Amino acid sequence: MLKFIAAVSFAFLGFLSAADARTITDAAGRKVDIPDKISRVLAAGPPASVLVYVLAPDKLTGWVQAPSDAEKPFLMPSVRDLPAYGRLAGKGGTANMESVIAAKPDLIIDVGTVNPTYASLADKVQAQTGIPYVLIDGSFAKSAETLKQAGDILGVPDRAKTLADYADAKLTDLNDKLATIPSDWRPKVYYGRGPTGLETGLAGSINLEILEAAGATNVAAAAGKGGLTQVSLEQILSWNPDTILAASSKFAASVKSDPTWASIDAVKNSRVFVTPSLPFGWFDAPPGINRLIGIAWLEKLLYPKVFTFDLSGEVRNFYKLFYQVDLTDEQLAGLLKGAATSQN
Template identity: 55%
Template structure:
């Protein structure tokens, strides 16, 4: 074969040989400019809120959970997602993932959602520098849920689904906001949110863990302690606040309050207004403080202002789980979810 012909053939081969994937620049919620691949198929969630966001938006692009789902949680997840392994967590309390583990998973992108402050932006920069994997930090504020769906949907190639979930999120937020706006501030209940087996951890003013209470029209009594995140609270403080409503993360704690001399005299306990927040497959109030709180918002607002929501809660729950969690819960499952949320006087 003549030399010229061989050179032309070589050039033709080079012109169609696949090179590195195209990339684009994305600005995340912390103002970081991150170069991401044009095509993204494998996404690693840095922590639980990001895992919930990713599962609702694009479960097929997930490569694992920060913590493997329990059997009870798996009952409310798709079989494929329920079977995904534990990948550990890069952020928050008890981080377990390391650089080697992240590299072994071969993600195209790492996503975190929550605070966008300097501490988390610095962590994102450090992990990205150590692994060479693009790391996006998204705003976890409750009011930003629709925007977050749209942003991540566009980045990972599921824009239509991101827009659809954003629209449904806006519908829920708008309905609750309108209902709350119609209630004078003095008629809004004073609420204590108790976390932990003794109910003595809560979120202060500005905490992402309790912002849903204010969004649902409640007044978080712990804001009296000032700004902050999660904090330990003494029983004496709760007694002094004497809340109208108690929302508990631990159902055993909630069920025991009428028998506990320390708590039984509180107005909320006397009036039977103690509620255990559902937690399957994810918490309705926090645990984690992610997009899972949308159904918790509807639940809490309905507890505070029942006349403002004519749709039965069971129907709202079924629709939410179908749309966001990709499962059709049975009537028995919905009844079990809502059973522990009934006021104390209806559970006796």
């Protein structure tokens, strides 16, 4: 196996040096030589899959995880049945070097948190395979920049500018309007993952990034700083959120019917909502460019008197622009089921 990797690496590097190439500096400060023309891209993790899909679906070699039957109708037909290679980066890496090489990518892209651990992984994979590996900052506040950088790398700057202009306009409008909202209007929110809802993100967690961007208080920040963690019902009761966001419809249903949750303001005031998730999560899972529609949803959910746009129209526009699919009325209703109040 090692001889196979070494042989492929040598051959690839020879090709790259012979072909037109350019050197870029990625988000980790790494100098990476990439081909001028990129036709096949392998995503190292879920956020990268979304980014490559929205920018250049024809260049996507496959998925980190195969789309489910429920997700496929919200994706372009050409990508629905691409193979799944597993993930290289992040928790629970499942891809192996042999499958990476077999995919024959011109480039590997990872998007999200950039730190020495991810940089070291990129260096290691690039050394083993000979395939250029680029890290891109996936911070939500830098969504427009992320799109432009990736678009330049992938050779689709016009497409990237269109999407980046949307992201820039959305975040500018968000911040302008948030500046007019008094602090005592800002909601206290608990976000629960999984069927029991007892997994959440601490202060600084990328999984709760858009909640902070929306000007809301993550009540779990009281438990400290970090990533995802398990909390207890007793902690949630003490935090007493006025809004609960549930990644799982099962969790949302249990909260509404379980008497042990009944004393929480969010439950008493019917402020328990399911985060939409097709084909990618609006709030999280993955924490990528897909969150741009999530911020529109949060605006309407948390501040309906300030953000008065038509949410249904915004969703249709986003899916057409980013995912290149036209939503049916039934699909739209399904996306928003359990995710919005009648006032939104």
